[in-house]
Amino acid sequence: MVEGLVIKAIGGFYYVKKGNGEVVECRARGRFRKENINIYVGDRVLVNNPDSKTWVVEAVLQRKNLMVRPPIANIDQCILVFSIKSPDFNPFLLDRFLVLAEHLQVNIVICLNKIDLADNKEELENIKEKYNKIGYKVLTISAVEKIGIEPFKAILIDKISVLAGPSGVGKSTLLNIIQPGLSLKTGELSEKLRKGRHTTRHVELIELEFGGLIADTPGFSYLELDDISPDQLPYLFPEIKRAQGKCKFKGCRHFHEPDCEIKKLMDQCLIYSERYESYIAFLNEICDKRRNLQ
Numbered sequence: 001m002v003e004g005l006v007i008k009a010i011g012g013f014y015y016v017k018k019g020n021g022e023v024v025e026c027r028a029r030g031r032f033r034k035e036n037i038n039i040y041v042g043d044r045v046l047v048n049n050p051d052s053k054t055w056v057v058e059a060v061l062q063r064k065n066l067m068v069r070p071p072i073a074n075i076d077q078c079i080l081v082f083s084i085k086s087p088d089f090n091p092f093l094l095d096r097f098l099v100l101a102e103h104l105q106v107n108i109v110i111c112l113n114k115i116d117l118a119d120n121k122e123e124l125e126n127i128k129e130k131y132n133k134i135g136y137k138v139l140t141i142s143a144v145e146k147i148g149i150e151p152f153k154a155i156l157i158d159k160i161s162v163l164a165g166p167s168g169v170g171k172s173t174l175l176n177i178i179q180p181g182l183s184l185k186t187g188e189l190s191e192k193l194r195k196g197r198h199t200t201r202h203v204e205l206i207e208l209e210f211g212g213l214i215a216d217t218p219g220f221s222y223l224e225l226d227d228i229s230p231d232q233l234p235y236l237f238p239e240i241k242r243a244q245g246k247c248k249f250k251g252c253r254h255f256h257e258p259d260c261e262i263k264k265l266m267d268q269c270l271i272y273s274e275r276y277e278s279y280i281a282f283l284n285e286i287c288d289k290r291r292n293l294q
């Protein structure tokens, strides 16, 4: 039996890359279904070929995390791609992606693409400074003018990364630049997705020739906060997490409570008001949904 990594799953077949680099097509052990064991792309598995013809996944090793949609296991980092213009930079949408990525407990890198379209450098610097202060690494990139490509490649080396972000920000363009052979059809792909083709797409980890794997996630993402509880939410904002526990009330939700440290920090401009607004909006959204389910 040898260990391998599931890099593709399609129609009941699993494509497993073994330690020697060879990729084998596998079936799952029959008992997996009965025992409710699922195999996901990104899973480390033990494979065997008992009759030296067909390969079988015998066991799934413990995963460190699992993203639900699209289902990918053992992610090291989320690369959140946003554009400065076309589409316009949307801080509230970025906060939503950030919260979801924080919930997965993975490393996060923000990539601001299309800097060639930025009206002024100051706007760009302000955005960068804001997220740096919160604690995020921010890369500024122009895929079209090939600016910032090397640092982008550097963060991907030897990691399992998921590229996420709104439609049209340049994710496929970036992937094509770092690995020209990929020939992802930029633009065209999103057109097909809009027509609902995404339901039939499979999940796949693309091997980068300079080392590392990246998930080819299409230009849509499941952005519901369903799995997050109101009590977890403060911990998904690093700047709130840092001050957590300093409020007067134990279990303060930083909303209507008096003597709230978070609100004080915001008044002192030590927490960005936009971020606090996102926090409150998400808190309301989560609480409303839970109330409706009761």
Ligand SMILES: Nc1nc2c(ncn2[C@@H]2O[C@H](COP(=O)(O)OP(=O)(O)OP(=O)(O)O)[C@@H](O)[C@H]2O)c(=O)[nH]1
Pocket (backbone or CB within 6 Å): 113, 114, 115, 116, 117, 141, 142, 143, 144, 145, 166, 167, 168, 169, 170, 171, 172, 173, 174, 185, 186, 187, 188, 189, 190, 218, 219, 220
């Ligand atoms: N000006 C400029 N345009 C860019 C840049 N990067 C990508 N584009 C353009 O933006 C458009 C969308 O790029 P895509 O790579 O298809 O975007 P995507 O994020 O993969 O979109 P989805 O497939 O919908 O998720 C294309 O017309 C690209 O040529 C950039 O750095 N600058």
Ligand SMILES: [Zn+2]
Pocket (backbone or CB within 6 Å): 247, 248, 252, 253, 254, 255, 257, 259, 260, 261, 262, 263
């Ligand atoms: Zn508080």
